[in-house]
Amino acid sequence: MLLEREEELTVLNEAVAEARAGTGVLVVVEGGTGTGTTALLNRLAERATANGALVLRSGGIPAERSVPFGVLRRLVLPLVAERDLPAPLLTAVPPIAADPGHSGPDGEAGAAVRADTLHWLHILFAGLSAERTVVLAVDDLGWVDDDSLEALAHLAARLDGLHMLLAVVRKDGLGTRDPLVGEISAAATHRIRARGLSRRGTAALAARHFGDGCPDEFLRTCHDVTGGRPKDLRVLCDRARLRRLGAPHWHTQRLRGLGESLHRERLLSLLRREPVLDAFLKATAVLADHATDDLVARLASLTRQQCAYAREVLTHAWPPAVGQGKAAHTRAACAVVLQAMGDEESSRRHRQASAALEACGAGPEEVAVPLLHVDRIGDPWEIHQLRAAAAAARRRGAPETAVRYLGRALVDVPAASHVRAELLYELGVTELDLKSPAAGRHFVQAARLMPQLRRRAEVVSSTPMDIVRSDPEVAALVRETAAGLGTPREGDRQGGYLAMRLEARARYAGLEDPGLLTSATRRLLDLGEQRYGASAAERELRTVLVFSAAVGGQADHRTVARMARQVLEEEPAHSALTGLALELLPAVLYCTDSPHFAASWLDAARLYASQQGDRTTLSLVEAVHGLALLARGDVGAARECGVRALALTEGGTPRDRVHVTLLLGSVALEVGDAERAGRLLEPAEPPADLRMFALFGALNGMLAENRGNLPVALAHYLDCGRVLERAGWVNPAFAHWQMRVALIHQRAGRTAEALAVARSHHERALAWGAPTSLSRARRLLGLVTEGPPGIELLRQAVDLVETEGSRLELAHALTELGRRLQRESVPDGDRLFRRGRRLAAELVNAPADTGTGTAARSARALSAGLTPAETRVAERAVRGLSNREIAEELETSLRAVERHLTSSYRKFCITGREQLAHAMGINETR
Numbered sequence: 001m002l003l004e005r006e007e008e009l010t011v012l013n014e015a016v017a018e019a020r021a022g023t024g025v026l027v028v029v030e031g032g033t034g035t036g037t038t039a040l041l042n043r044l045a046e047r048a049t050a051n052g053a054l055v056l057r058s059g060g061i062p063a064e065r066s067v068p069f070g071v072l073r074r075l076v077l078p079l080v081a082e083r084d085l086p087a088p089l090l091t092a093v094p095p096i097a098a099d100p101g102h103s104g105p106d107g108e109a110g111a112a113v114r115a116d117t118l119h120w121l122h123i124l125f126a127g128l129s130a131e132r133t134v135v136l137a138v139d140d141l142g143w144v145d146d147d148s149l150e151a152l153a154h155l156a157a158r159l160d161g162l163h164m165l166l167a168v169v170r171k172d173g174l175g176t177r178d179p180l181v182g183e184i185s186a187a188a189t190h191r192i193r194a195r196g197l198s199r200r201g202t203a204a205l206a207a208r209h210f211g212d213g214c215p216d217e218f219l220r221t222c223h224d225v226t227g228g229r230p231k232d233l234r235v236l237c238d239r240a241r242l243r244r245l246g247a248p249h250w251h252t253q254r255l256r257g258l259g260e261s262l263h264r265e266r267l268l269s270l271l272r273r274e275p276v277l278d279a280f281l282k283a284t285a286v287l288a289d290h291a292t293d294d295l296v297a298r299l300a301s302l303t304r305q306q307c308a309y310a311r312e313v314l315t316h317a318w319p320p321a322v323g324q325g326k327a328a329h330t331r332a333a334c335a336v337v338l339q340a341m342g343d344e345e346s347s348r349r350h351r352q353a354s355a356a357l358e359a360c361g362a363g364p365e366e367v368a369v370p371l372l373h374v375d376r377i378g379d380p381w382e383i384h385q386l387r388a389a390a391a392a393a394r395r396r397g398a399p400e401t402a403v404r405y406l407g408r409a410l411v412d413v414p415a416a417s418h419v420r421a422e423l424l425y426e427l428g429v430t431e432l433d434l435k436s437p438a439a440g441r442h443f444v445q446a447a448r449l450m451p452q453l454r455r456r457a458e459v460v461s462s463t464p465m466d467i468v469r470s471d472p473e474v475a476a477l478v479r480e481t482a483a484g485l486g487t488p489r490e491g492d493r494q495g496g497y498l499a500m501r502l503e504a505r506a507r508y509a510g511l512e513d514p515g516l517l518t519s520a521t522r523r524l525l526d527l528g529e530q531r532y533g534a535s536a537a538e539r540e541l542r543t544v545l546v547f548s549a550a551v552g553g554q555a556d557h558r559t560v561a562r563m564a565r566q567v568l569e570e571e572p573a574h575s576a577l578t579g580l581a582l583e584l585l586p587a588v589l590y591c592t593d594s595p596h597f598a599a600s601w602l603d604a605a606r607l608y609a610s611q612q613g614d615r616t617t618l619s620l621v622e623a624v625h626g627l628a629l630l631a632r633g634d635v636g637a638a639r640e641c642g643v644r645a646l647a648l649t650e651g652g653t654p655r656d657r658v659h660v661t662l663l664l665g666s667v668a669l670e671v672g673d674a675e676r677a678g679r680l681l682e683p684a685e686p687p688a689d690l691r692m693f694a695l696f697g698a699l700n701g702m703l704a705e706n707r708g709n710l711p712v713a714l715a716h717y718l719d720c721g722r723v724l725e726r727a728g729w730v731n732p733a734f735a736h737w738q739m740r741v742a743l744i745h746q747r748a749g750r751t752a753e754a755l756a757v758a759r760s761h762h763e764r765a766l767a768w769g770a771p772t773s774l775s776r777a778r779r780l781l782g783l784v785t786e787g788p789p790g791i792e793l794l795r796q797a798v799d800l801v802e803t804e805g806s807r808l809e810l811a812h813a814l815t816e817l818g819r820r821l822q823r824e825s826v827p828d829g830d831r832l833f834r835r836g837r838r839l840a841a842e843l844v845n846a847p848a849d850t851g852t853g854t855a856a857r858s859a860r861a862l863s864a865g866l867t868p869a870e871t872r873v874a875e876r877a878v879r880g881l882s883n884r885e886i887a888e889e890l891e892t893s894l895r896a897v898e899r900h901l902t903s904s905y906r907k908f909c910i911t912g913r914e915q916l917a918h919a920m921g922i923n924e925t926r
Helices: 006-021 037-050 070-082 085-093 108-131 146-156 179-186 199-210 215-226 230-242 252-273 273-288 293-299 306-319 326-340 341-359 364-373 379-397 401-410 418-433 438-450 453-461 466-472 472-485 493-509 513-529 538-553 557-570 582-590 595-612 615-632 635-648 652-671 672-682 690-706 710-727 736-747 750-769 769-782 786-799 807-823 828-845 854-864 866-878 885-892 894-908 913-920
Strands: 025-031 054-059 133-141 166-169 190-194
Touching: 006 037, 006 166, 006 190, 006 306, 006 690, 025 037, 025 438, 037 054, 037 133, 037 166, 037 190, 054 070, 054 326, 054 595, 070 108, 070 133, 070 146, 085 635, 108 133, 133 364, 133 595, 133 807, 146 179, 146 672, 179 199, 190 438, 190 690, 190 913, 199 215, 215 252, 252 273, 252 306, 252 326, 273 293, 273 652, 293 341, 306 326, 306 672, 326 595, 326 750, 341 364, 364 379, 364 401, 364 466, 364 894, 379 401, 379 418, 401 418, 418 438, 418 472, 438 453, 438 466, 438 472, 438 769, 453 493, 466 493, 472 493, 493 513, 493 538, 513 538, 513 582, 513 710, 538 557, 557 582, 557 595, 582 595, 582 615, 615 652, 635 652, 635 828, 652 690, 672 690, 672 736, 690 710, 710 736, 736 750, 736 769, 736 913, 750 769, 769 786, 769 807, 786 807, 807 828, 828 913, 854 894, 866 885, 866 894, 866 913
Parallel strands: 025 166, 025 190, 054 133, 133 166
Antiparallel strands: none
């Protein structure tokens, strides 16, 4: 019994009755594969036979679609064989009774034969239907050959008045664009559609196999995996019973898998019968997203018509799931095809796809994608394509994809091959974009496989500095390669370039080696004055040497500042974003009290970083700018820079936050911000380098001091000092620990120890000579020295930074001097104390430079290298104030005002006040 087909059967009964009445009927049964169209056609034949009709049946077969009159032969030949036809018809049988391989004549003769055949058929069935009702049942119009289709269309147009019923099945998708199929369908007197069963119908069919009591989920799965198609449902239920998936356990998940397996099995069976579809799908599968009509036809050796036929067959014989689009349906079929292909065939077809893509001008990545599925890569052409694809992926900002291409190329390359060395090098370079720790290992492997020393030097010298510093194996390789390369011959420019790059990396990796720090100044002298147009390698080496000379304190601050300025003048701001200059030189300018040297350079770097849109680089530029502000004493503005930089590193790695942490930690130390110090120490990550170690030690000591735990604080400071001393980092600008140790000794009553530490710190500051460091050392010595000598030391500390250096240090020195004078009841003490506290509050709370100048004036003063103090004095001089009036307004000494003005004239290259207004861009009448 057919389920849920009552309406359709009623229509068929009416059609049989009308045919018996002599009206001529054409019934078209439509529906998808497996929906029961053939079952309805069979039921029609049974009803007609039961009513005494002559039923003739035939159907289209894919393998016989090219056989002329193939379907019509199966309809008519039984009648011819029975010899029951009238004599005139029997003697006039057309060529359809000939051998199936006979195609008949072509041209005008062939057309005449076809016309005779159609006329004979009409006479034949008209004669037969005069005696009794004739029913012609033809299944699958889509597979019917063209000649038979023409004959059926001829009959369909001449059924009127005959006791005849023509019933045809038209499957969805197949042959729908054939005009003859459309012509037959348009002539239909009755049209019915076979649809999938509803959930209730599915339940009824399942009950026939499993009995009543099937769980709802089991029934729902049966319906979902088959779409309610009766044929598929019966096969699924039969196999499920054989596998005992029903009662009592009702294995729903296994049932779903069985349904998917049956779906794939049907497609594979179809591919064995349809070689055109098989070739089409395999070509489409290996071409994947690049499967255009032309490429598929070319790779599968098919015509466009054959490709269209293959799509039609796929839609008809392997229908898509409910709601599945054409593209998704094709992808699902391709997945089944790929899974069924053997490794050898898959590799062969993917290689062919790659070659076809290259021949049609596809891009490197498009050509390389099929090669990722080849079982073994060995051909040089294939390796070249994968390398080209990796380079293209990097250019478009997809390093993960580039790593995939290179990794595939590496799998089958011999271990000792120079090609493997180059691939490893390219892989390491690509992994740098991903900040992968494996990059260093691959650089080492690549270099050790390089057969030529010069090429090995090129590879090692291109290793990024952070990897050299963080990976001991890479650092050892750098030293080994540099030793092997030796001193290049005079005139060997490339050798000299490589030697400098290798030396820069070796020294950068040895920044904690006191021997290398001690030799930095001597090496700088050997290099001589930096010439115009110095190479990138020389600038790189000089940057490391200048930083080493600074932290090692082996030269005076003016010499180091001059060398740093020379490097900056030659270093393009855009290239510095990925080089050492932005990392190392700002710290040098910080400790030499010359941040103004980098003002315009930092502005250009910030502009370029903003254009690039790289948040990590922007964060670094912002942090470096904050360090420059901190060197001037503008701690409030520096803190704001740090906060902005920290926001830019959100979601980044701990290494991205190193410079931000250094800045904010230094700010916290300068102003005693325990809350911020605690936040910086919260992640408890191991220090990235010696600077971070020193910072964390100082912050931990400060927090212990705030808690009143002086022994713990002293332990932190001394531990920090031991590590720095052992590494050779003796510059007083980085020796915050010495100040804190001396002050803790003083608080604990250990005056001798305090004086010893303060004098040691002062000796180093005196040798270094930077105003801020020397003022800080004098202030410390004055704090631990009682009586008039201590007051004199504090006065000297104030004088040192009155005209240059950090304004915050000036505020500290003024405050301490004022406090000491108050204790000694000196009248000037209150004024100095108030001035120091007011200046400190101004610097800590103000987000930017205070003063009366406009933005334009600030820009001119900044570009000329004026310090904030010089800028304030110059602005008041332009307004017409005398030196004494300026000193009173700024609460500074007359001598300091005179020194500030002299310095401003020198920096602007002018001779006096009359030119100052123009130099600063100020309207004198204002």
